[in-house]
Amino acid sequence: MMTPIEQIDIKIEPFEQNTGNILPTLHQIQHALSALLKSDQTTSIDINAMPFAPGEKQTLKDTLSTGEVTATLNALGKSHIYETQYAGVWWIEHYNSHEHSVGQFIEVTWIPELLKSQAEDVQAGLERLLATL
Amino acid sequence: MSTRKPSSSPAPGSVGEYLRAQGISRRGFLKFCTATASMMALSPAFVPRLVEALEKAPRPSVIWLSFQECTGCTESLTRSHAPTVEGLIFDAISLDYHHTLQAASGEAAELAREEAMKENWGKYVLVVDGSIPLGNPGFSTIAGISNVDMLMDTAKGAAAIVSVGTCAAYGGLPQADPNPTGAVSVQDLIKDKPIINVPGCPPIPVVITGVLAHFLAFGLPELDELNRPKVFYGQNIHDRCYRRPFYERGQFAETFDDEGAKKGWCLYKLGCKGPTTYNACATTKWNQGASFPIESGHGCLGCSEPRFWDGGSFYKALSVPTGDLGQTAGYALAAGGAVGIAAGLLARQKKAQAVKDHETVTVNDLHKGEHS
Numbered sequence: 001m002m003t004p005i006e007q008i009d010i011k012i013e014p015f016e017q018n019t020g021n022i023l024p025t026l027h028q029i030q031h032a033l034s035a036l037l038k039s040d041q042t043t044s045i046d047i048n049a050m051p052f053a054p055g056e057k058q059t060l061k062d063t064l065s066t067g068e069v070t071a072t073l074n075a076l077g078k079s080h081i082y083e084t085q086y087a088g089v090w091w092i093e094h095y096n097s098h099e100h101s102v103g104q105f106i107e108v109t110w111i112p113e114l115l116k117s118q119a120e121d122v123q124a125g126l127e128r129l130l131a132t133l
Numbered sequence: 134m135s136t137r138k139p140s141s142s143p144a145p146g147s148v149g150e151y152l153r154a155q156g157i158s159r160r161g162f163l164k165f166c167t168a169t170a171s172m173m174a175l176s177p178a179f180v181p182r183l184v185e186a187l188e189k190a191p192r193p194s195v196i197w198l199s200f201q202e203c204t205g206c207t208e209s210l211t212r213s214h215a216p217t218v219e220g221l222i223f224d225a226i227s228l229d230y231h232h233t234l235q236a237a238s239g240e241a242a243e244l245a246r247e248e249a250m251k252e253n254w255g256k257y258v259l260v261v262d263g264s265i266p267l268g269n270p271g272f273s274t275i276a277g278i279s280n281v282d283m284l285m286d287t288a289k290g291a292a293a294i295v296s297v298g299t300c301a302a303y304g305g306l307p308q309a310d311p312n313p314t315g316a317v318s319v320q321d322l323i324k325d326k327p328i329i330n331v332p333g334c335p336p337i338p339v340v341i342t343g344v345l346a347h348f349l350a351f352g353l354p355e356l357d358e359l360n361r362p363k364v365f366y367g368q369n370i371h372d373r374c375y376r377r378p379f380y381e382r383g384q385f386a387e388t389f390d391d392e393g394a395k396k397g398w399c400l401y402k403l404g405c406k407g408p409t410t411y412n413a414c415a416t417t418k419w420n421q422g423a424s425f426p427i428e429s430g431h432g433c434l435g436c437s438e439p440r441f442w443d444g445g446s447f448y449k450a451l452s453v454p455t456g457d458l459g460q461t462a463g464y465a466l467a468a469g470g471a472v473g474i475a476a477g478l479l480a481r482q483k484k485a486q487a488v489k490d491h492e493t494v495t496v497n498d499l500h501k502g503e504h505s
């Protein structure tokens with residue numbers, strides 16, 4: 001049996017030179033927060049679309065840190081969603097049912113869409129409830 | 134407080150309906166679309182458009198032919214962690230023939246292919262992995278049918294062809310000097326159909342599913358001059374490489390175990406082909422986004438580029454292919470004559486029509502729609 005990759009104990013050594021992509025990302029977040037306050041405009045940043053040196057993603061995560069809200073979604077595998085120390089800035093990580101990461105995003109929004117109940121699911125739930133009454 | 138209404142039901146026979154029938158909640162579907170958009174290298178702003186498109190998109194019939202190949206491309210795809218978010222895209226297509234994966238064999242399998250072709254004439258997607266030997270038709274056959282005959286026959290009714298892996302896209306390893314089987318690529322033989330090349334040895338699994346998802350939702354993706362989808366192959370490894378600052382400063386590893394290598398300096402002098410290679414490895418990465426060759430300390434081999442096997446040593450600083458192109462070009466020419474396809478005006482017109490029928494959507498078009 002092969003060892004699954006996530007069970008291999010990989011230690012990422014701090015890298016001498018980073019890509020310099022953390023600072024522009026923080027600036028992007030700052031502009032997105034202003035836009036959210038000023039015009040209700042939400043922003044989503046696909047973390048995996050950006051080149052980061054080993055360990056840099058973690059540095060970004062550490063810089064944003066954690067805030068007041070943490071939620072776990074259970075749909076097609078888990079999704080971890082939490083608000084960072086900056087209210088309105090959410091870190092979202094989607095996993096598949098094998099616990100492999102399938103996407104990482106920063107969302108600048110009042111509340112991530114995925115946390116809201118979806119009208120279609122509410123409708124289906126209502127029908128189910130009606131059937132039991 | 135705004136009211137929220139359920140969206141209308143997905144179109145019958147659509148991908149959306151299929152997913153709903155699997156008991157996937159709307160939330161699950163949104164998550165699926167978010168991950169898929171990321172896989173398709175689309176900005177998260179396109180998720181609502183993807184949701185809408187997948188609700189309507191009919192599940193296409195897919196016929197998958199494997200010729201002179203190592204099964205690495207199919208492995209790459211099937212190891213892309215089905216049955217999960219990515220696996221669902223694969224499930225959402227109707228895979229009617231794939232002789233490596235299907236249970237049926239021999240005549241029953243060939244019958245399935247013929248039936249799928251008849252039922253979906255002009256609409257099915259033909260996926261090919263592996264190159265086609267022209268030196269002797271007997272070098273590679275399936276159910277007694279030579280690869281070239283099967284390809285030409287199956288391509289006739291296809292809406293589009295996806296060449297998965299460098300072998301199908303450009304000839305790959307079988308075509309490497311001295312090309313003992315007379316291997317050619319799909320596009321050497323077929324000139325009148327839209328062809329999407331998804332090269333790589335193997336291609337990144339999520340790029341294969343991403344291309345299928347793009348075709349499902351938006352039709353043919355925009356291609357570069359080598360017929361590769363620009364969303365995945367539009368960027369150079371070197372331009373997105375995290376070691377680039379070392380390159381700029383002239384700090385290079387000279388051996389695999391010197392101080393420079395330990396400090397993560399640029400691998401150019403150790404043969405890295407990043408500067409001439411277009412692929413998504415530097416951002417999408419491999420093994421669930423864990424790493425990619427350069428991050429593991431080895432230069433890029435340039436496996437998504439034509440004739441990368443013949444580019445001299447993998448460990449020599451950038452060089453150009455040295456093999457004898459004459460013989461392979463001869464095979465390609467003979468192929469054109471033997472099967473009666475000339476790269477002439479008629480073929481080009483047919484291709485243009487086929488492309489029109491399957492409207493190409495570029496990222497710019499999507500942007501336009503986004504703001505309309």
Ligand code: SF4
Pocket residue numbers: 370371372374375376377378380398399400401405406407408427432433
């Ligand atoms: S390691 Fe390769 S891709 Fe990265 S900067 Fe050096 S030459 Fe370019």
